[in-house]
Amino acid sequence: MPKAIFIDTTHCTACRGCQVGCKEWKNYPPVPTKQLGTHQNPPDLGPYNVKLVRFSEHLEGDTVRWYFFPDCCRHCVDPPCKGASSVEGGIIQDAATGAVIYTELTAKDDLETIRGACPYDIPRQDPKTKRLIKCDMCIDRIQANLLPMCVKSCAMGAMSFGERADILKQAEARLEAVKKEFPKASLLNKDEVAMIYLVADEPAKYYKFAVAEAPSPMTRKSLLAGVFSPLRRMAKSMQG
């Protein structure tokens, strides 16, 4: 039975327990950072940061909005990165959980192609091993009957892990409740991904890749036709 994680950003306080917990569990080395005028640090996902809390602030009239978005791989139900991969066994999908896993064979894959295929701009590359890196849903922990590290370390209880059907039900119930205070609230690409985010406002106000542009799942055919990669390149140039 596929699994899913519900991330309720209306309960997230950006304590970054998930970001730090993830990094500690994976035993990734520290990345030298500088204070650049924001709490978001490191500035972006990287080979040693597969979970990153993104911060965005807005002044609307006299009201401040500060949004937090714990970004990581969405574990697409039909993952476009897998479709784009030309290396057999590089990107696999675990049948039991639905987790999308990058194996050591991804070292032979092309980062640009794989990253270009991802509507959420997730994949990164380890400069040493050349292996492509992203969240693996803590498949090791799940198989040992433990919660994924981000869920485990979420002090606010903003993240829940479980059977996809149950999680969807929970997410939809929460959406209904939240809509009373935040009419623009939505669940992001809930039918296409296992990492289901609830946001209270327009997704772009959280992060430009919070939601996939294309509403339907990417097919291998459309990717091979190169329909998607120009979009990604455009987005990348916007990213500056």
Add this chain to the structure above:
Amino acid sequence: MTNHYTDIGNADAVFIIGSNAAEHHPISFRWVLKAKDKGAVVIHVDPKFSRTSARSTFHVPLRSGTDIAFMGGMAKYILDNKKYFADYVLDYTNASFLVGESYSFKDGLFSGFDPAKKKYDKSQWAFEKDENGLVKRDKTLAHPRCVINVLAKHYERYNLDIVSQVTGVSQENLVKVYEAYAATGKPDKAGTILYALGWTQHTVGVQNIRLAGIVQLLLGNFGVAGGGINALRGEPNVQGSTDHALLYGYIPGYHNAPISTWKTLEEYQKANTPVTKDPKSVNWWANRPKYIVSLLKGWFGDYATAENDFGYSLLPKLDPGMDCSHLFIFDRMYQGKIKGGFIFGHNPCQSFPNSNKVRKAVDKLDWLVVGEVFHNETTDNWRRPGADPKKCKTEIFLLPSAYRAEKEGTISNSGRWHMWHYKAIEPIGQCRNMGEMFVQIMAKVRALYAKKGGALPDQVLKHELPDRFDAEEMTRKINGFFTRDVKIGEKEYKKGQLVPGFPLLQTDGSTSSLCWVYCGGYTEAEGNLAKRRDLTQTPMQAKIHLYPKFAWAWPMNRRVLYNRASVDQNGNPFNPEKAVIAWQEGKWVGDVPDGPAPPMAMEGGKYPFIMCTDGHGQLYGPGREDGPMPEHYEPAETPLTVNPFSAQMSNPCMKTVSGSEYDVLCANGDPRFPIVLTTYCMTEHWCSGSETRNGPALLEAEPQQYVEMSPQLAEEKGVKNGDVVVVESLRGRVEAVAMVTVRIRPFTIMGKTVHLVGMPFAFGWTKPKCGDAVNRLTCSVGDPNTTIPEYKACLVNLKKADKVTEL
């Protein structure tokens, strides 16, 4: 906390002021979110928009140091609009008490002020008593000297216009908060106030909290589920260390430290034991002598006898009025009056105000012993930037401490839950826990004393100290034992048996207890109750998230203090849906009640505020150093030249030190330093950061000193986001990265723009290029009741850095 963490989930309104709960006490916020999900309004009032504000229903920015103006306005709003819980105010508070004729308040000063000593004669604020010694009351509330009328008169001046001008909060926002929170004045509604160091770290810190107490009393929010006044205390175990009197002015269990004029135990007990003539008042502190004698028995064991005052004469005595808080200790150190000492679990060269002075003060020591896990700004003071190690005379001994996971013991959370903390692994290398260090050091000192003698030998040798430190055994000793076979009522207790609860502690030396509030937490029948993890509860308890068998809470496992104020005079809960206690079939059910007495209206009934001498919640409280009711004074350093509330600019009683060239304060409205600085902790680093700066993933997330400022101030100063700036005060300079953010707003104060900037204090030089102590900017002034320094408001200026050395 009068209440506790899980209880926050019961609130209809959560009012967070003087706290950034989500960032600094994250677990409290889990329960705030639960309350919000159930429909509670969450109000955040704080100088900056933080992660707490982001998840609150709304945030209102206020200028740092103006909380009394803000809350005084709320008190006035509640009184003017009759939003208070009338029965509760009349029956359970001192609203109807008559204030004595000698009380007055004129232009910022209460009666009895001695300007030379900067002290009040508090006797001038006393209540009027009748010929039997009972406080006079007028239950019609018509008498002009009734507390409620004195209170209304005092806050008459706190109108929306003046409060708005001083705080910088728009009148619209003031009303929005007042209205939302005052709605909890109904019998079946509850509001909780959460505060933390944002309130205590002011020269009016205690009065900030007093005023929250007044508001909660007016609204009937004490004793009820989802109510109370709740100080958030964190992992430094501030709750436990306060209970055990880490502070110089107290001995364990909230008793005053002896002073030299209390020469005998009898004199001490007389001066510290309140008396009431009112039979309905429990006046719990009348029991103090039992706790003092049991404490002395715990300290001195068999040596302590009635004949030798149970060893009272061996206790150190302060001179009257002597201040040994860290502001004054470091001042004496700076003046070369202290030769050496121990610093455990503190990083004063980073976290105490006026760090330039503190660092130089430490230079004057001959020797210093520091117990620490990591090297920090205090352990390595001798090699700090700008210091010449060759010229440093201080010999510093660093004792390696066991880390959290390497030791066991108890931690008391803010809700007074006493919780056992298990050891995961043995300490590495030579590291030891602090208890072991103390026991072993004292054992050597005592052996040397026994052999060679020394100053004050009895003080050193008569203490009953263990041979080795055992946290479990210490917990038993804190609970206390019977020191001989006794019979109390029908029951017999054997020597060495644990005392079942503090009501059984005695004045005759037959019991010992190292801290009375914990007596009852370790029992013969169930052992160490701090280890309990049982979640069973009755249906009544389940409605209010009350888990009586999870850990143990002082006092006597009572989870909500003053819970007798949650019921009417016949014992019926004001809010039956969220009842804390209820009188059913001749007994109390629910939480452990505040004493076994029946409801107030019944024969033998008692008033609910059992710790107050007169049994009533103190709207008017004549016990504090700086007034019976809070009054707005500006911080010691203020951007204003006039205090519109009175001619008294700053707290007339505030503590100041004057031992060095660093103890300087800006003139009011000093044009050289027009910006208000407020300082704070952060989520990613713990306190002074000496531990967490060594956590790579944490340092990666928050690597360097920053200063948060508004886009308007940045533009004025020609600073861009990410630029390095120099922030300067009269006492020092600090380099920081500019974090230009809409989360900080300029204030309009008395018609002028006042800017505020905020800086965390976690970054220190021992971690290269992360910045250095922000406390080089803050000043050595303190609250008159506690001497807690004013970290939250001082004056600075800033400019773009020409040269960067610290980052």
